[in-house]
């Protein structure tokens with residue numbers, strides 16, 4: 409929990425005569441709450457006390473953890489073990505305290521309540537990961553734990569040609585598991601992100617079959633992404649079903665930065681120039697821990713989402729409210745014009761300057777502002793910190809940002825951050 413959380417602390421004292429009762433400590437949940445967190449601290453005046461913990465929502469008991477935990481949370485799609493994830497109805501809830509053992513002098517408890525409010529913010533995640541449900545080494549719980557270690561908010565579970573992972577997404581993990589499938593053919597791979605059953609049968613013998621399955625996945629709510637389209641390390645991984653395939657997104661950044669990704673980036677830029685608005689996303693494609701450079705959240709895809717909820721994250725991806733960084737630490741890119749941000753199309757009547765802000769650049773980083781028409785603007789950071797630039801007229805069809813850094817390991821410049829474009833409506837000039 410962080411900035412958008414409301415924290416309240418309630419203190420209570422219970423007497424010996426209340427032992428073995430289950431008491432309620434009521435609190436109010438507003439309609440804009442995304443997650444309820446409770447932390448219980450028990451301080452017996454003297455001797456030993458056991459206070460059990462549970463939660464009631466407006467309808468009834470929402471969960472019970474007895475004496476097993478002091479910290480619990482309930483959200484729409486995830487909750488602590490012992491608690492049920494689901495909608496958070498507004499109204500009077502209560503912390504349930506089971507006064508199992510109370511010493512003669514009584515017991516004092518402190519209940520810290522944290523309510524995370526629904527608020528648009530940048531969430532960090534990974535749209536490409538494997539588990540034991542295909543050829544990965546991690547159980548789903550291990551995969552989500554690894555993602556949590558990297559500080560991620562969500563992880564798409566994209567096993568090859570199967571949905572069994574989607575039927576087993578752990579809902580008691582701190583990281584939101586998003587259903588997925590890597591549609592895997594002998595002539596290329598595409599990710600179906602966000603649908604439990606994107607397709608019924610993955611077998612495809614022709615381009616028509618492949619495109620039909622991609623459309624089916626989209627109709628069933630999945631974001632469709634062309635994976636590592638120019639991958640050269642395996643004979644069947646590059647996308648050979650035609651780049652005009654019906655996709656929402658393209659994985660321009662797969663695993664560590666390398667020439668195959670550079671080709672994908674160049675191809676994507678050409679697609680943007682031709683007027684095709686594909687959203688650039690990233691995916692680690694992590695299967696195991698064999699390669700030290702392939703890790704959950706490397707690269708990390710940042711999504712500007714109204715809440716940490718699968719449906720909101722998918723919508724934000726379709727809108728292109730997305731940038732990618734080499735790892736979950738940044739640098740963070742923001743491209744804004746008035747109330748519009750990367751992925752949006754700025755209407756002609758909005759005449760604000762466009763603000764480009766890159767946080768957490770390192771000395772030596774090169775920030776490149778790349779317009780759809782005209783010269784690339786380059787700026788080399790002399791010191792670490794924040795880079796801010798305003799761009800006014802003339803307006804290009806789009807503007808996007810890259811940040812490059814010298815890698816001593818690979819002895820070359822590598823991409824460390826990539827924004828999606830902010831588009832401009834140009835009218836007659838276009």
Ligand SMILES: [Zn+2]
Nearest residue numbers: 590597635645
């Ligand atoms: Zn693949």
